[in-house]
Amino acid sequence: MITLSALVHNPKSAMCYARDNSTLHVRLRSAKDEIEKVTLWIGDPYEWAVGGLDGGNLGGSDAHGWTGGREIPMTVEAEMQHQTCWLAEFTPPKRRARYGFILHSKSTGQKILFGERKSVDITDAKVAEVELSNLSNFFCFPYINPRDVLATPEWVQKTIWYHIFPDRFANGRPDISPAGTMPWGTEPTQDNFMGGDLWGVIDKLDYLQDLGINGLYFCPVFTANASHRYDTVDYFNVDPSLGGNEAFSLLVKEAHQRGMKVMLDAVFNHVGDQHPLWLDVVANGKASPYHDWFWIREFPVYEDKPREQWDYQNLRYETFGNVASMPKLNTENEQCRAYLLDVARRWVEDFDIDGWRLDVGNEIDHDFWRDFRRTVKSIKPDCYILGEIWHDASAWLGGDQYDSVMNYPMTQAVLDFFALDLSNKQDFIWDVNRSYCAYSHTANQAMFNLLDSHDTSRILSLCGENKARARLAYLFMFTQVGTPCIYYGGEVALSGGRGMGSEANRRCMAWEEEKQDLEFRQFIQELIVLRKSEPDFNIPTVHWLDVDSDHCIAYQRGQWQIVMNNSAVAQSVNLQSETVQLAPYGYRMSKSQ
Numbered sequence: 126m127i128t129l130s131a132l133v134h135n136p137k138s139a140m141c142y143a144r145d146n147s148t149l150h151v152r153l154r155s156a157k158d159e160i161e162k163v164t165l166w167i168g169d170p171y172e173w174a175v176g177g178l179d180g181g182n183l184g185g186s187d188a189h190g191w192t193g194g195r196e197i198p199m200t201v202e203a204e205m206q207h208q209t210c211w212l213a214e215f216t217p218p219k220r221r222a223r224y225g226f227i228l229h230s231k232s233t234g235q236k237i238l239f240g241e242r243k244s245v246d247i248t249d250a251k252v253a254e255v256e257l258s259n260l261s262n263f264f265c266f267p268y269i270n271p272r273d274v275l276a277t278p279e280w281v282q283k284t285i286w287y288h289i290f291p292d293r294f295a296n297g298r299p300d301i302s303p304a305g306t307m308p309w310g311t312e313p314t315q316d317n318f319m320g321g322d323l324w325g326v327i328d329k330l331d332y333l334q335d336l337g338i339n340g341l342y343f344c345p346v347f348t349a350n351a352s353h354r355y356d357t358v359d360y361f362n363v364d365p366s367l368g369g370n371e372a373f374s375l376l377v378k379e380a381h382q383r384g385m386k387v388m389l390d391a392v393f394n395h396v397g398d399q400h401p402l403w404l405d406v407v408a409n410g411k412a413s414p415y416h417d418w419f420w421i422r423e424f425p426v427y428e429d430k431p432r433e434q435w436d437y438q439n440l441r442y443e444t445f446g447n448v449a450s451m452p453k454l455n456t457e458n459e460q461c462r463a464y465l466l467d468v469a470r471r472w473v474e475d476f477d478i479d480g481w482r483l484d485v486g487n488e489i490d491h492d493f494w495r496d497f498r499r500t501v502k503s504i505k506p507d508c509y510i511l512g513e514i515w516h517d518a519s520a521w522l523g524g525d526q527y528d529s530v531m532n533y534p535m536t537q538a539v540l541d542f543f544a545l546d547l548s549n550k551q552d553f554i555w556d557v558n559r560s561y562c563a564y565s566h567t568a569n570q571a572m573f574n575l576l577d578s579h580d581t582s583r584i585l586s587l588c589g590e591n592k593a594r595a596r597l598a599y600l601f602m603f604t605q606v607g608t609p610c611i612y613y614g615g616e617v618a619l620s621g622g623r624g625m626g627s628e629a630n631r632r633c634m635a636w637e638e639e640k641q642d643l644e645f646r647q648f649i650q651e652l653i654v655l656r657k658s659e660p661d662f663n664i665p666t667v668h669w670l671d672v673d674s675d676h677c678i679a680y681q682r683g684q685w686q687i688v689m690n691n692s693a694v695a696q697s698v699n700l701q702s703e704t705v706q707l708a709p710y711g712y713r714m715s716k717s718q
Contacts, residue, residue, distance in 0.1 A: 126229050127237055129244045131156035131208070134226070136241075136264045139519050142565045143274045144214070149266060150566065153211045153226050153239070157204065161231040166238070166257060167211040167224035168193030172266070174258075191260040196227065202666060203558035210562040222264040240264070260298060277571035278507040282663050284340040284386060285653050286610035287333055290579050291367055292318055292352040293633045294613050295325025303366045310635075313628040318352045321633070323363070323372035327379055332384045335615060336646070337653030340608070342482060344579055345390045346373060349397055352580070353631075355390075355484065355678035356397025356451055360468040370476075377476055388480030388509060389472060393465045394488050395445040395453045402450050418461040419443070419452050426452075435608060445485060456493040465493075466500045473504045480509030482531075486521070487514045493542075494526040517701050522568045532607060535560040536575055543598040543691060544587040550675055550691075559668065561606070563595040566665035572607030577615065583630050585620040592618055593710035596648055597689050600712060603652040604682055606665045616649040617641035661685050674698045677707065684717045 133154040134140050140152040151165055170191030202212035215222065225240040227247070238245045238254070240262035247253035256262065296302065296309060302320035309319055323346065333341070345354035348364045363373045376389050396403055406413045411422040419426075420443035430434055435449065443453040456462055472478050481501065486494070494512075501508050512527040513516060516534070521527045538556035541547040548556065561569060576584040576598055588594040595618070603609050613619075614634050618641070621629030635641055656662055661683025670679035676692035679700055690696045690707035698705050705713055 126158070126234070127160055127230055128156035128158050128555055129237065129239070130241050131158075132226075132228075132244070133208070134239070134264065136266055137523075139522070139562075139564050139568075141264070141266055142567075143269045144566060146269060146271045146274055147216055149215045149222060151199075151213050151215065151224060152202065152562070153199065154208045154562075155211065155228065157207065157209050159231040160209070161229045163199040163211045163229070164227045165199050165215065165224055166194045166227055166263075167197055167213075167215050167222050168195050168216075168269060169219055170221060170223040170260060170263075172217075189255065189259050191258045191263075193223070194225075194263075199226075202346045203562050204555070205559050205562070206552075206555045210558070214537060215598065217266075217269070218332060220269040222266045223260055224265045224266070273524050275522065275528070275565060275567045277528040277567060278509050279700040280386065280507065281509050281528070281571045281608050283657065284608050285338055285656065286340040286342050286388075286573070286608060286613045287336075287338040288342045288575070288578060288610050289326060289344065290321075290631055291323065291346055291354070292321040293631055294321045295329050295634060295636070296320040296325025297322050297326070297328050298368065301366055301368065306684045307591070310633045313631045313633070315351070315628055318366075318433050319633050320366075322366065325370040327372070327376050330379055330383060330385070334385070336650055337657065338611075339384055340386045340388065340479075340610075342480075342610065343390060345392055345484075347392075350399055350450075351397075355392050355394075355445075356399070357392050358397050358399050358401075360465075361471060374476060377478065381477070386479035386509070388482055388511070389478050390484055391469065391481045392484045393454065393456065393493075394485035395451040398452060411551075414700070415461075418455055420455050431531050445488075453488075456489050456667040458488070462493060464498065466496060469497055469500055470504060473501055473508055476506075478508075479505075480511060482511045482513060483527070484513050486512035486527070486530075487516075487518070491520070491526060494521065498526055509571070515684050519561055519564065522564055529564075529573060529607075531578075532560065532572045532574045534563070534574075535605070535607075536581075539576060539598050539601055540584070540587055543594055543601065544584065544589075550678055550708055553678065554669055557605075561665070561667060566579075569606045569665045573610060574602050574605060574607040575610040575612065576602055577612045577630065578610075579612070579631055580623070581630065582622040582624065583612065583620050584615065585618055586622045586630070590620060590644060591710070592642070594691075596645070597691060597710055597712060599649065599652060600687070600689070600714075604662045604685070604687055605667070606663050609656065611649065616646045618645040619641070647699075659683075659685065670700060671699050672698050686715050686717070688713050 144150045159189045174190045174192050197215050198215045199211040199213040202210045228237045236248045238247045241264045242262045245256045247256050303318045304321040306318045316669040346363050346367055347357050348359035348362050349356050363370050380387050402415045406416050423441040426442045437447050445451040482495055510528045512521050512530040514530045518530040542553035585595045621632045623630040664683050668681040675716050677690050677696055677698050679688040689712040693709045
């Protein structure tokens with residue numbers, strides 16, 4: 126029996142989207158039951174029998190007579206915990222289509238048509254003839270409008286990112302460090318500075334180039350109060366303690382000369398409590414011309430009592446999280462909106478940056494991001510727009526807002542399996558498949574893949590300092606669709622946890638070779654070389670291979686076959702009639718000729 130209640134399809138979404146200006150990708154999700162195959166019934170909505178209606182968007186009994194449909198085989202794109210995802214590609218002759226799905230039963234020979242309004246048994250040929258010509262029951266993709274098609278920068282697919290927390294990477298000019306800067310390598314806290322600056326990054330560009338890096342992603346560099354600089358004070362200038370605009374301008378030029386792209390952090394959800402606009406609201410309340418630039422519940426915005434007595438769960442104004450020092454901006458205010466778009470414009474236009482990473486992007490209205498995309502792409506069409514979203518981000522990836530997002534669902538799948546022992550082999554495969562099927566192939570090929578960041582514990586710490594396990598995690602990331610990122614120091618096995626008051630994940634980069642694992646660095650360097658030279662690893666589908674071990678996974682990426690042993694015990698496994706010997710946490714990569 127085919128479970129009809131489990132069938133899922135949404136047109137004009139990641140389940141039916143324009144792959145390019147002429148091609149549709151159509152997906153269907155079904156239960157993992159006794160479906161033998163699925164075919165897509167699809168065609169032009171304006172093809173009618175002689176004497177039929179001219180204008181096939183009408184419904185009712187008059188909708189019978191459509192002759193445009195034809196069958197296209199669907200393939201199994203992925204298996205998830207409870208569902209199978211089917212995929213078909215179709216090039217509509219006139220960029221428009223109506224369609225439904227024909228499901229074939231394994232055991233009974235029954236055929237079911239799944240349409241927009243109802244499911245119908247079309248096993249009987251006469252019933253099939255009527256129902257397959259009933260346009261009113263078919264889903265609609267009205268037209269492939271090129272402007273609506275998600276187009277991501279091609280260079281992103283060939284980029285290896287390096288994520289830099291500026292205060293902790295390299296101190297190039299100690300004379301510009303903030304007052305009270307701690308000695309390099311001091312245990313980090315939420316409050317201390319270590320003196321890292323952009324001059325230090327410039328000094329290390331040759332190191333990064335030798336590693337193979339061709340994309341630099343920076344945590345915020347604008348003038349701010351805290352070492353993390355997510356509490357912006359001045360959006361139009363780089364923090365003087367980082368070297369100011371002079372250092373940043375030179376950094377971009379030097380990076381570009383080395384073939385490296387530069388991406389900045391756009392913190393547009395909130396500002397720091399020392400931002401002049403917020404201070405005006407604090408001082409003047411509702412009389413401030415900026416009072417509607419923020420989400421204020423009550424004036425005055427600060428309670429007339431010591432801060433330690435404030436109710437931080439019920440402040441008089443909205444904030445990022447419950448952080449009183451980060452008042453939330455109202456991007457629905459037209460003046461605030463224009464101000465932030467000027468910021469976006471300035472750094473692309475005046476400094477030639479290549480990308481924006483959008484902090485807390487999911488808490489800002491969609492219409493702002495549409496304006497943001499138009500603004501940025503009008504200046505630099507191949508500027509990369511990356512959202513920080515930790516959950517399903519389909520609503521932002523329709524072609525009118527972001528190019529892609531930070532792939533935290535994939536991150537969690539990798540961590541749960543390779544580092545934390547929170548999922549078994551089958552759960553891991555389902556989690557990865559779910560990540561692949563959540564978005565269009567276009568978005569996936571520009572997906573920002575990461576194992577750790579300034580917001581998480583480092584991968585090595587999560588692996589219990591087991592470098593062999595960390596290597597497997599890196600190997601998996603580098604062989605998946607998307608653009609991989611290394612959090613600074615990850616290449617030399619820098620570790621550090623985050624949480625329970627710890628900021629060890631943001632500790633200073635270790636530059637002394639005796640503090641670096643050079644063998645681990647060589648492994649990362651080899652992965653980078655491999656990734657850059659093999660386009661197979663950015664194919665937007667993954668093919669899993671059967672391997673007779675609960676601890677080993679195997680998958681095919683184009684001509685490449687990878688098998689991994691995620692256990693502390695050596696494994697001898699059968700893989701496609703071959704016996705493969707794997708050391709504890711070992712792997713094998715092979716390429717067919």
